[in-house]
Amino acid sequence: MRPLLALIALLLLAGARDPILVPEVSQHEIQVSQGFTGTELLLFGAILDPSGTRAGRDYDIVVILKGPTQAITLREKEKIGGIWLNAHSTAFRSAPSYYAVASSRPIKDIVDERTAAIYELGLNRLQLSPVGEIDPDEQARFSAGLVDLRARQGLYQQNDRGVRVSEQVLYQARISLPSNVQTGVYTAETLAITKGRVIASATAKVEVRKFGFGRLVATFAENWSLTYGLLAVGLSIAMGWMAGRLFVLI
Amino acid sequence: MDVYLPIANLSVNGLFIVLLGGLTGVLSGMFGVGGGFLTTPLLIFYGVPPTVAAASAASQVTGASVSGVLAHSRSRNVDYQIGLVMIAGGILGTGLGALLFRLLAAWGQIDTVINILYVLMLGGIGGLMARESLVALRSSRSGASPAPRKRRHHPLVASLPMRWRFYRSGLYISPLAPLLLGICVGILTMLMGIGGGFILVPAMLYILGMSASVVVGTSLFQILFVTIATTLMHALTTKAVDIVLAFLLLLGSVSGAQLGAKLAFKARPELLRLVLAVIVIAVALRMAFGLGIRPPEIYSVDLA
Numbered sequence A: 001m002r003p004l005l006a007l008i009a010l011l012l013l014a015g016a017r018d019p020i021l022v023p024e025v026s027q028h029e030i031q032v033s034q035g036f037t038g039t040e041l042l043l044f045g046a047i048l049d050p051s052g053t054r055a056g057r058d059y060d061i062v063v064i065l066k067g068p069t070q071a072i073t074l075r076e077k078e079k080i081g082g083i084w085l086n087a088h089s090t091a092f093r094s095a096p097s098y099y100a101v102a103s104s105r106p107i108k109d110i111v112d113e114r115t116a117a118i119y120e121l122g123l124n125r126l127q128l129s130p131v132g133e134i135d136p137d138e139q140a141r142f143s144a145g146l147v148d149l150r151a152r153q154g155l156y157q158q159n160d161r162g163v164r165v166s167e168q169v170l171y172q173a174r175i176s177l178p179s180n181v182q183t184g185v186y187t188a189e190t191l192a193i194t195k196g197r198v199i200a201s202a203t204a205k206v207e208v209r210k211f212g213f214g215r216l217v218a219t220f221a222e223n224w225s226l227t228y229g230l231l232a233v234g235l236s237i238a239m240g241w242m243a244g245r246l247f248v249l250i
Numbered sequence B: 001m002d003v004y005l006p007i008a009n010l011s012v013n014g015l016f017i018v019l020l021g022g023l024t025g026v027l028s029g030m031f032g033v034g035g036g037f038l039t040t041p042l043l044i045f046y047g048v049p050p051t052v053a054a055a056s057a058a059s060q061v062t063g064a065s066v067s068g069v070l071a072h073s074r075s076r077n078v079d080y081q082i083g084l085v086m087i088a089g090g091i092l093g094t095g096l097g098a099l100l101f102r103l104l105a106a107w108g109q110i111d112t113v114i115n116i117l118y119v120l121m122l123g124g125i126g127g128l129m130a131r132e133s134l135v136a137l138r139s140s141r142s143g144a145s146p147a148p149r150k151r152r153h154h155p156l157v158a159s160l161p162m163r164w165r166f167y168r169s170g171l172y173i174s175p176l177a178p179l180l181l182g183i184c185v186g187i188l189t190m191l192m193g194i195g196g197g198f199i200l201v202p203a204m205l206y207i208l209g210m211s212a213s214v215v216v217g218t219s220l221f222q223i224l225f226v227t228i229a230t231t232l233m234h235a236l237t238t239k240a241v242d243i244v245l246a247f248l249l250l251l252g253s254v255s256g257a258q259l260g261a262k263l264a265f266k267a268r269p270e271l272l273r274l275v276l277a278v279i280v281i282a283v284a285l286r287m288a289f290g291l292g293i294r295p296p297e298i299y300s301v302d303l304a
Helices: A002-013 A113-118 A136-152 A212-223 A225-249 B014-031 B036-046 B050-074 B080-107 B110-142 B176-192 B197-208 B212-236 B243-266 B269-292
Strands: A020-025 A029-032 A039-048 A060-066 A069-080 A083-096 A099-103 A156-159 A163-166 A170-177 A184-194 A197-210 B002-005 B010-013 B164-166 B171-173 B299-303
Touching: A020 A184, A020 A197, A029 A212, A039 A060, A039 A184, A039 A197, A060 A163, A060 A170, A069 A136, A083 A136, A083 B110, A083 B269, A099 A170, A136 A156, A136 B299, A156 A170, A197 A212, A212 A225, A212 B243, A225 B050, A225 B212, A225 B243, B002 B014, B002 B243, B010 B014, B014 B036, B014 B050, B014 B243, B014 B269, B036 B050, B036 B110, B036 B176, B036 B243, B036 B269, B050 B110, B050 B176, B050 B212, B050 B243, B080 B110, B080 B164, B080 B176, B080 B212, B110 B176, B110 B197, B110 B269, B176 B197, B176 B212, B197 B212
Parallel strands: A029 A197, A099 A156
Antiparallel strands: A020 A039, A039 A170, A060 A099, A060 A184, A069 A083, A069 B299, A163 A170, A184 A197, B002 B010, B164 B171
């Protein structure tokens, strides 16, 4: 119902020739609770002409799901004296904890380098804001290292054929979130692109939060650390003692 | 069975963690060591962040040592006096260890330091134990009883000022010696998530020269309190104690410990010690190898 209402509202407002993008996300809240092993988000929607008819032209769709950014220190290991040590490090002010981009065609075929850089399309174009002065070559090496690391953890993804556009109207993309995702507010951005130009864009928010027992434990550990520690100690003593008792009986 | 660990922020196979706890529990029951030296590296191997692994393994060692202490105190094999001195040192040590932990983490070398400590400690202790148990096995086979080793504390211990009498251990030494030993073990516990039993027992025997009958009971007594202090220290500073992970580990290890204690009655002590030595050396070699080969991840992320 909601997408339809939004569509009507947009139809009334839009007088321009640019097409209308109506995006939707399958879930606006993701609950990380006991037994959470990751989930899949469906990003879908429609592209329509202002007159409300089928767009009648080919559009490319790019969807980006981005998690909360973190200030991080990235360390690089090097073999020194026969041992692998953290030898170099660099700090980034805004590394996304999660970043997934899916498009209907490879990004380099859709837009030019400049547009791709402006909209941060693609894993090699993330704006990480390095801290301090750093040599561009070195920065590129560190950025590539971070992307490679997080891609293998399933936290950074790029799928060049991940968006399916049907009948030039409907589009859909599936994006997976692994169990090790950071909690917080995620933004899902959808771009409609034609002839290398972004002609419509829309964003939606998705909140990932801990729920139930996991949330209880996490807040308890953070806010009542002493009680939490005592609880952990109590648990281990009680279990050790009980096991001692039980096994004497057997 | 998938279980989500709320502090480690990832989901693990619960059964696997319980079995891992069980394995280390069997070892701890058989040999009187906490088994933390196996849990921490294996958890890290499984993908649990190193800090969470060390913090949660400490509470597992607490659980495993409780029943041991109870059993030993019933048969009056605990020297509470020297134990309390070592606990005081141990608590001081965990405080120092927490500071060191923070310094090393800021410097970015915490993982390497932990690994090198493991290699040195396990390699050294494993080598000593293997040699000793081989000598004992050979002499028992030839029928000759081994020449009784003169029980003496290390000359350095004798040079420390201010002596106390420790009746149950049969010692007249400076309390500074057990205090220093406690501090060292406390630091190691905080850094490595181990109880330190496999360091304490030989140190008490060969450096302090305590009588063998009270060594295991007293070391368990000290480990119990030092791991409690460590768990609290981690809860307050690193906030890395994952109670769900600790629960799973405990479930396995407390039952495993009982099983191990039963098994230990049936085996010859020298053989047991040789087996433990081989396990310890194998872990040390694996970790030394890990330091030298190219790690799977060249890059690592620290949250600022």
